[in-house]
Every structure is written in C-alpha cells, then in structure tokens.
Amino acid sequence: ERADGDGQPLGIELILPDWFYAGVLDAALVLTIDPAYFRLTGGIERWLYRLVRKHGGHQSGGWRFDFRHLHRKSGSLARFSDFACDLRALVARQSLPGYVLGIERLSPSSELLTFRPVPWTARSSGFLPRASGGQLANKL
Secondary structure: EEOOOOOOOOOOOEEEEHHHHHHHHHHHOOOOHHHHHHHHHOOHHHHHHHHHHHHHHHOOOOOOEHHHHHHHHHHHOOOHHHHHHHHHHHHOOOOOOEEEEEEEEEEEEEEEEEEEOOOHHHHHHHOOOOHHHHHOOOOO
C-alpha cells in the first residue's frame, strides 16, 4: 500500500511476475469471461462455466465430459445422483452464457455433458441452435 507523508492511502502497488505480464499481453493466452457470467447465481453454474470456458474455449466442436468425472472434478459433497440431477437442470435452463449444453446417453448408467460455443449471430438473435442429443435449446 502506498501512502502520502500524512499516512493517507494513495493506492496499492503490485509487482507482477514477468510470465503473468507476458501472458496478459498475448491475447491468445487469456480467455475472456462473458459479462453474463456475473449474473449466474448458482455455485455449480459458475464452476461449470469456468470449466466449459477453459475446455471448450475456441473449439467449434465443443467438448464433453462424463457426469461421474465432473462430479469428482467438482469436489461436490452432493450425492452423485443429486449432482447429475443438477446438471440435467442446467441443460434444461441453458443458463451458461455463450454455450449450448446437451446430454448424450451412452448407456442407462452413463451420460455425457456436451457443450459447444454459440455463434455470435445466434446470441444476438436470441435463439440458440439445437443442443446435441436432439434437445432443443431455449432462448438466451
């Protein structure tokens, strides 16, 4: 913290490591966060958005995760069945900004959460393309 001669705070001075500074300057190394992220209220929604943003980033085909893998990765204390129910509800709401969520059922006991980026033209029109698995995505 910086202060004047009378001890009044002037601000904070930070020293950033060179690797961090270089990473910020190289736009390709920094993922932006959609402003709508800050309107997400659920903890699992915010966690999942960050995970989706990291793994699905700029891949037009998106990405997918096994429900059980997500449960382990999340560190959630909820039972797996409750966690899976929460994921299904998120897919129904389509509340993650910039992504279409879907579910692929591999077997009666195995499901995958799929996600892919929404093209900017679809975002501005308010309509989302179809989610995988034949589920129709809702309006933004």
